[in-house]
Amino acid sequence: MVSDFYIPDxxxxxxxxxxxxxxSPWIEGYVEGPYGGIPRLRTTLDQKDKLxxxxxxxxxxxxxxxxxxxxxAVGNPDKGSPVLVTANYKLTVDILRSSLAxxxxxxxxxxxxxxxxxxxxxxxxxxxxxxxxxxxxLKLKELVSHRTVILPQLAASGVAAYxxxxxxxxxxxxxxxxxxxxxxxxxxxxxxxxxMRTVRFGAASRLLxxxxxxxxxxxxxxxxxxxxxxxxxxxxxxxxxxxxxATAWAGYLPLITxxxxxxxxxxxxxxxxxxxxxxxxxxxxGLVLDVLVVTxxxxxxxxxxxxxxxxxxxxxxxAITTLLSLNFTGxxxxxxxxxxxxxxxxxxxxxxxxxxxxIALAVISLVL
Amino acid sequence: xxxxxIRNVVTxxxxxxxxxxxxxxxxxxxxxIFVVQDKKAHILDKDSCIECGxxxxxxxxxxxxxxxxxxxxxxxxNGAKNGSEPCC
Numbered sequence: 001m002v003s004d005f006y007i008p009d010x011x012x013x014x015x016x017x018x019x020x021x022x023x024s025p026w027i028e029g030y031v032e033g034p035y036g037g038i039p040r041l042r043t044t045l046d047q048k049d050k051l052x053x054x055x056x057x058x059x060x061x062x063x064x065x066x067x068x069x070x071x072x073a074v075g076n077p078d079k080g081s082p083v084l085v086t087a088n089y090k091l092t093v094d095i096l097r098s099s100l101a102x103x104x105x106x107x108x109x110x111x112x113x114x115x116x117x118x119x120x121x122x123x124x125x126x127x128x129x130x131x132x133x134x135x136x137x138l139k140l141k142e143l144v145s146h147r148t149v150i151l152p153q154l155a156a157s158g159v160a161a162y163x164x165x166x167x168x169x170x171x172x173x174x175x176x177x178x179x180x181x182x183x184x185x186x187x188x189x190x191x192x193x194x195x196m197r198t199v200r201f202g203a204a205s206r207l208l209x210x211x212x213x214x215x216x217x218x219x220x221x222x223x224x225x226x227x228x229x230x231x232x233x234x235x236x237x238x239x240x241x242x243x244x245x246a247t248a249w250a251g252y253l254p255l256i257t258x259x260x261x262x263x264x265x266x267x268x269x270x271x272x273x274x275x276x277x278x279x280x281x282x283x284x285x286g287l288v289l290d291v292l293v294v295t296x297x298x299x300x301x302x303x304x305x306x307x308x309x310x311x312x313x314x315x316x317x318x319a320i321t322t323l324l325s326l327n328f329t330g331x332x333x334x335x336x337x338x339x340x341x342x343x344x345x346x347x348x349x350x351x352x353x354x355x356x357x358x359i360a361l362a363v364i365s366l367v368l
Numbered sequence: 369x370x371x372x373x374i375r376n377v378v379t380x381x382x383x384x385x386x387x388x389x390x391x392x393x394x395x396x397x398x399x400x401i402f403v404v405q406d407k408k409a410h411i412l413d414k415d416s417c418i419e420c421g422x423x424x425x426x427x428x429x430x431x432x433x434x435x436x437x438x439x440x441x442x443x444x445x446n447g448a449k450n451g452s453e454p455c456c
Contacts, residue, residue, distance in 0.1 A: 156425060160426050161426055177398060194400065276374050278441075327441055329440055330441060333418070335439030336418045336419045337435065337439050338378055339373050339374035339378070340440060340444055
């Protein structure tokens with residue numbers, strides 16, 4: 001059978017070997033390979049690694065958090081040691097190496113363009129071709145005497161194990177979903193339990209995703225604040241700026257609450273909010289906020305004085321929570337393309353109309 | 369608490385004629401929706417499928433078909449805007 005993935009034998013090429021251990025604290029010296037030094041991954045994380053992780057969790061420098069692709073060592077591996085394949089996103093490599101204390105293994109980082117395993121597999125940068133190419137380029141057959149490589153299970157949407165075997169001679173075994181289980185997987189003779197094979201999305205993972213949601217919406221928070229200040233200046237007049245700012249701030253609170261609720265509370269309470277569709281979950285939360293806004297309208301002078309503006313808020317707030325909740329679909333582990341497409345097509349036009357209508361009402365309330 | 373997503377939308381199809389019961393799909397599925405009984409794979413919980421395509425990609429017999437895509441609204445909106453494949 002002719003294969004789509006045929007790659008001829010390649011000359012040895014290991015970008016990782018060019019790393020200078022002196023300036024890269026995550027590298028702990030080198031081990032000798034048949035074609036020269038192979039950098040050894042440190043199995044502990046230092047302050048800089050933790051700071052880097054915190055930054056990318058906030059969405060800072062996420063696209064440039066990369067390690068050179070190629071071959072690495074962990075511990076003191078030899079010809080019989082297992083080969084673990086991973087992505088070249090630094091956060092991924094950090095999670096893997098910090099799970100491998102006391103393990104002797106080889107690590108092959110494919111060139112996933114600095115993207116994590118699951119997303120890269122979906123996008124095709126962590127794919128069958130790239131894996132086979134790396135195994136050939138690193139002359140793996142001369143490094144180890146066995147013919148097995150271990151792939152992260154979540155690479156399976158990009159990597160076809162039977163194709164890797166056919167074209168590289170290496171049996172590709174899918175390991176556990178989480179790096180934390182790799183050690184147990186190795187110890188048990190490459191047996192993954194159901195637990196190891198299942199993707200979870202617990203409260204801790206959901207919490208970890210909230211900072212980046214907030215950062216991504218900073219722009220909208222500022223635009224809304226600016227809009228509120230302008231609105232208040234027109235309402236209270238330009239002579240008393242302090243009053244205008246205080247009025248704006250009070251009027252801004254329901255809006256910023258809608259954004260923060262959608263970015264933090266919706267992810268955290270996700271399975272407990274009624275309905276399956278994220279847009280519907282967001283709508284529920286928005287309507288609850290509407291009830292609060294109507295209840296406390298006397299405390300917000302802009303709303304106390306204008307039924308039109310109050311109506312605008314009650315339309316805008318559910319639109320915000322619906323859109324931002326829908327936005328969170330991409331961060332979860334359990335949404336399908338068909339499902340998200342269905343709810344996006346249903347909710348997006350309505351949310352757009354709602355936003356347009358609320359802006360129109362707000363402008364009319366200024367004129368009247 | 370198990371997360372549940374929208375019902376009856378998933379495009380996953382399994383052709384049992386072609387299936388040889390090799391269990392590759394069972395291995396790779398991140399939501400454990402397959403079982404093999406009597407040397408054939410069966411879909412147990414279709415609504416939990418996220419259409420990641422891992423099973424189709426790893427089926428040596430071409431027995432699985434699914435419209436693969438990311439379950440991400442931004443990607444779908446961007447795709448529609450640019451007239452391209454869904455992309456983040």
